[in-house]
Amino acid sequence: MVGGTLFSKRVPLTSQEFLEVWNLFLKKVPNKMGMRIFLRSLRNLGRSRVRSFLTVLGVSIGIYAMVVMGALAEYLHHMVEATKVYVGGVVHLVTKTDRRGENPGVSRQELERIEALEEVEMVSPFLVLLLDGFNLEERPLSLFTPQFLVGGLDPRMLRSGAQGIRLVEGRWLREGDDYAALVTRRLLRKRHLRLGGKVKIRHKFYTIVGVIDVPSLPTVPDAFVPYQRLRSDFERPSARFVEGLLEKELGPSLWMLASLVFFSRQGNLFLDRLAFSLSSKILDYYDRQDLLCVSSEDMGRGVDIFSWFSVLKLRSFSECVSPEEFARYLRKQLELSLYGNIDPFFLAKPFFFASFFPRDASGFREGLKVKIARRIIHGIYGRYYPYYILPKRGSDLSQLIEKVRKIAPKAAVVPPKKLVAEVERAMMLFTLIMVCVGLISSVVAGLLIINTLVMSILERKREIGIKKAIGASNLQIVGEFLSESALIGLFGGGIGVVLGVLSIWLANPWISSLMETGHTIFRITPRLVVGVFVFALVLSCLAGMYPAYKAARLDPVETLRNL
Incomplete structure (x- = not known):
């Protein structure tokens, strides 16, 4: 063997x-x-x-x-589970573009009527910005990888817990808070921050009043500040930029728009060219400021499944609205700034023309410039940002959505179930x-x-x-x-x-x-x-x-x- x-x-x-x-x-x-x-x-x-x-x-x-x-x-x-927590408790309201390419937005009166519904706890606008912006020289991949975001939201919405936001340490934001912020533990750890310290947001410093936990999604902000403060900080430089554009495009002749240029075909063509020129420059400015938004088409579909690490695809501002659509919007804002609801051809009446013509041309020009810039910027914020509708507990969600659609027929109402279903x-x-x-x-x-x-x-x-x-x-x-x-x-x-x-x-x-x-x-x-x-x-x-x-x-x- x-x-x-x-x-x-x-x-x-x-x-x-x-x-x-x-x-x-x-x-x-x-x-x-x-x-x-x-x-x-x-x-x-x-x-x-x-x-x-x-x-x-x-x-x-x-x-x-x-x-x-x-x-x-x-x-x-x-x-998927985090998305259910984050979007499952609120109804999304977002403006949408009609067949003519116009976006009328949601008026303040419509928002007040929606908030007055018996099924609604509150309505909050929502603004998302990059915390720092892109630094492509030092971090070339930052354009393609998730960045820290800051969200502007009503403090009441944050305290409601409807989006899975939980306070870990400190306190919630309160009405009247100015430069106060809530940050996540991840942001604290990454930036070596502490409760009571300062965090730099959009080139301004905010006091950290609370530490929060949020659903772990790349599209959920790691810092929250009062909506009005974030909007104001972003709106003021935007308005100054538009004022500078108007000054550069028109110079001292700006005041003549109100009395002369609209009375002729050449004047209308001039206004068209002005609106289109402003459109491309303002869109480019917003892209350089790293403004992020969710387009109305994405909100209508629910979710863009091929976005990088995203549930709702955050786009640049120029991707949310075309230059042509934005130019039409700007032209309308120019007309409303100059005349309101008055037919400009009535200004050709001798008695009206005499009373309308400004005595102080420089003062009128400066005031008109600020007025146009504010109307344009306010219109942008009112037109291209989503709103969150928080339903009351036990309310009929389908009935609420039907009422909201009747109040704001030109806006898209996205129920939470639709978003969750699209994500799944x-x-x-x-x-x-x-x-x-x-x-x-x-x-x-x-x-x-x-x-x-x-x-x-x-x-x-x-x-x-x-x-x-x-x-x-x-x-x-x-x-x-x-x-x-x-x-x-x-x-x-x-x-x-x-x-x-x-x-x-x-x-x-x-x-x-x-x-x-x-x-x-x-x-x-x-x-x-x-x-x-x-x-x-x-x-x-x-x-x-x-x-x-x-x-x-x-x-x-x-x-x-x-x-």
Whole structure:
């Protein structure tokens, strides 16, 4: 008899020698919970170490891919749940563009009527800006990665908790707070801030009065300030910029618009050119100021599923409105600034013209310039920003939405269920893609296992024939090959899961360092680790069923005859 270890090199054995070795092996191994089966399977896999190693490697690569894709799917699932918390408690109201390309906005009277509804707790405008802006020279990727955002919101909306915003330390914003801010713990940690200290927002310093937790979404701001303060800080430089544009475009002749230029065809053409020139320059200014908005088309559809780490795609201002549409809006604002609701052709009446013509041309010019600039800027804020409607508890949401649509028929009303449904649909698409990738990996791994075991059957026909000749049942033969395939799944699945978890554990800090906000795109959960590992075992057992059946069907007489 030839001795050796379990993984010793194969040597030819006679039938009698093999029988002696096999019986001795079974007698020496303790009969404990499949220990004999485990060692027997380990010995059989060790007969062809290179082939077994390559099979285990192939399975581990497939399982590794499933862990990575599953971690991405877990992050997307987390985004869905966070979105439900953030948008599930409020109704979104946003202005929309009509067929003529005009956006009439939501008037103050309409907002007051909406807030007066018995189903409405409150209505709050919402403004989102970049906390710092883009610094492309130092951080070229900042244009394509999430940045810290600051949100302007009514303090009452923040205190309501309707959007999953929770106070951790300090106090809430109050009515009358000026330069006060709530910040997240993530922003505190990243910027080395503290409660009671100062945070720089849009080139101004705000006092940190509270620390909050918010749903972990890249589109949720990490700082909140009173809406009116943020709007005012952003509006004032914008108004000064528009005033400078008017001064540059028209100069001292600006005052003549009110009395002369509208009375002719040339005057109308001049006004058209002025509006279009202002349109392109103002849009460019807002883009350079890093103004972000959600377009009415996106709000109407619900969600842009291909945006980077976003639930609602935040666009630049020029992406939300075309220069032509904005020029039409500016022309109307110029007319309203000059004449209000008065037909300008009435100014041709001699008695009216005499009383309208200004005595102090410079004072009139300055006042008109400020008036036009304020109307333009106020119109922008009233037209292109969303509003949050907080329903009262127990109110009929469908009835509320119907009433809001009647009050503001030219605005888009987006119920929370629609936003959540769109997010779930988007995530389902990504999940389907990842399932397909996982299935491909599974098929490849299964084929590797089948190939390895079929080759093993061809090499071990004599051994199988002897076992069946001395009384081994078909069930025992099947169990032997299934145990080998399960062992391949155990090793391959274990290695793949460990490598996947380890690589994500190492990659997450690196990805987080690339993101200004510290977000990652992978999420490891216990159910993912356990699920993938169990899947590897089940897959290997399923793949081993055909070779096991093939081995059990071998005829011992025919097998021994060919020895």
